[in-house]
Amino acid sequence: MSIYQHFRPEERDFINQVMNWKAYVEEVYAPKLTDFLDPREQQIVKMIIGQQMEVKWEFFGGSVYTERKRALLYPEYYLSEDSDYKINLYEIQYPKKFISLSHRDVLGSLMSLGLRREKFGDIVIVGDRMQFYCAEEVGEYVRLQLQTVGRANIQLLEQPLTEGIAYEDLWHETAVSVSSLRLDAVIASIFKLSRQKAQSLISSQLVKVNWTTIENTSFECGTGDTISVRGFGRGKLFSIEGKTKKEKWRISVGRQK
Structure with missing residues (x-):
């Protein structure tokens, strides 16, 4: 096997x-x-x-x-x-009174440094505080090269890991019935969209399953899949409970709050 x-x-x-x-x-x-x-x-x-x-x-x-x-x-x-895990934590200092920055701004600026996404951990934003984790082996390079995020000039302040911002990953969980476990059907149920709209988002390369872009509308979802849709947020398929008498799939899904 x-x-x-x-x-x-x-x-x-x-x-x-x-x-x-x-x-x-x-x-x-x-x-x-x-x-x-x-x-x-x-x-x-x-x-x-x-x-x-x-x-x-x-x-x-x-x-x-x-x-x-x-x-x-x-x-x-x-x-x-x-x-042993060799992780650095950096806090982004920027003119908070004049500029608002997003997760996308930070990630885009980090990717512009020519490093792979796998060298970076979470980007954490709580209020106007912004931090990110990165692999120690690229930390000094990042500290020297990252000077702007979005339209803002920034400074990086290295913090001990004990100073990481605490945040909660909250999900609104609900049970729904879907005609199939196809990606378009699951997206439609999680984000309250029409099946046609879900298919359009998938074909436009705006959908990721487990952090990988999926363009196939008939892609079959499974337990534990995290689904992100640009402009709509993230959802998750927590469990597949089985079929109803009407041959629909009963599933437990969540949408991030």
């Missing part, structure tokens, strides 16, 4: 990477630190590594609130510490 049959075709490359990480720990008998992983990638790591004794895994993204985390795979003898 192939391990790939339990996952989607587009996840094959990441699965191979996880198996290579596992093999490294087994052969070298030393820990392996990854870049930042999104929640779906973290789930894949858990499923592949499992609960075996030879290789252990833990995740840390800088605080207990973070969504994106680095994984540490290590042999059974190893005792991990937060410092």
Whole structure:
């Protein structure tokens, strides 16, 4: 039985990477630190590594609130510490009285530095405070190169991880019935849109499932999928409860508050 049959075709490359990480720990008998992983990638790591004794895994993204985390795979003898994850935290100082900045502004400016998204963890905005986590190995480069965000000149203040802004990831959860588990049907139910509107958003490349752009309206959603729609926010398929007497799928979905 192939391990790939339990996952989607587009996840094959990441699965191979996880198996290579596992093999490294087994052969070298030393820990392996990854870049930042999104929640779906973290789930894949858990499923592949499992609960075996030879290789252990833990995740840390800088605080207990973070969504994106680095994984540490290590042999059974190893005792991990937060410092093993090599994460820097930066707070963005900008003229708050005159300019408003968004998550998109920060992410766009970070991506303009020529680094991969995987080198950055969460971008946290609470009120007018803005922070982001990044991999220690690129921290000094980011600190020197990031001088503007959006239209604002900024300064970066490195903070200890204990100073990370606390925030809550709140979801409004509800149970709905859908004719199928197709992406367009699930989007329509979560965001209260017509099926036609959902299809238009997908074909316009405005929809991501588990942080990957999906253009196929018939893409089948599964338990745990996070769905983001540009301009509408994020939703999640928490569980699939089964079919009703009318052959509709009963699902539990959430929309981020």
